[in-house]
Amino acid sequence: TQWLQLRNLATLSPDPEQFPDYDAVLSDAMLAETQAFLASVLLEDRPLRDLLDADYAFVNAKLAEHYGIAADGITGDVLQRVALSGDDAARRGGLLTQASVLTITSNPNRTSPVKRGKWVLEVLLGTPPPPPPPNVPELDKGDGEMAQGTLRQRLEQHRANPSCAACHQLMDPLGF
Numbered sequence: 001t002q003w004l005q006l007r008n009l010a011t012l013s014p015d016p017e018q019f020p021d022y023d024a025v026l027s028d029a030m031l032a033e034t035q036a037f038l039a040s041v042l043l044e045d046r047p048l049r050d051l052l053d054a055d056y057a058f059v060n061a062k063l064a065e066h067y068g069i070a071a072d073g074i075t076g077d078v079l080q081r082v083a084l085s086g087d088d089a090a091r092r093g094g095l096l097t098q099a100s101v102l103t104i105t106s107n108p109n110r111t112s113p114v115k116r117g118k119w120v121l122e123v124l125l126g127t128p129p130p131p132p133p134p135n136v137p138e139l140d141k142g143d144g145e146m147a148q149g150t151l152r153q154r155l156e157q158h159r160a161n162p163s164c165a166a167c168h169q170l171m172d173p174l175g176f
Contacts, residue, residue, distance in 0.1 A: 004095070004123060006031055008104050015109040026062055030100040033058045036079050037098065054093040055084050066099065067092055113155065113175030120174040129167045152176070
């Protein structure tokens with residue numbers, strides 16, 4: 001939990017209007033999933049690539065429902081290892097797709113490719129980006145044209161500022 005900054009999960013409160021199913025039970029299951037996954041990788045001497053691209057996950061009934069995984073026999077609160085295939089494997093294999101990581105690298109009301117990219121650089125690659133230049137507003141605080149368009153389009157507009165581009169060219173692709 002220290003390495004991946006998952007201790008922060010307990011302090012986060014996703015917007016209840018947008019995420020009405022998020023509660024303490026789901027949050028606990030999200031943390032337990034990542035802990036079980038890491039224990040599996042380490043104790044079973046799994047390949048390092050499993051951290052990013054595993055063909056299995058650990059879910060209980062609440063997580064299986066949250067992820068939309070149709071896993072027969074998954075009932076109750078106990079985490080079970082399930083094999084992932086097809087779309088489930090593409091969407092759910094490895095750390096970066098686990099709800100705990102997605103939650104700590106998001107804003108309360110939306111995903112954040114910038115936060116996620118920064119987290120990958122800092123936590124997984126050990127190469128933190130430089131701090132943002134002074135007086136550059138956050139994406140949500142922009143006005144006029146900057147506030148228009150999809151998140152991807154707004155980040156493209158933000159990267160057009162040369163003082164922002166250097167860092168965002170590193171973070172944004174990793175975050176997306």
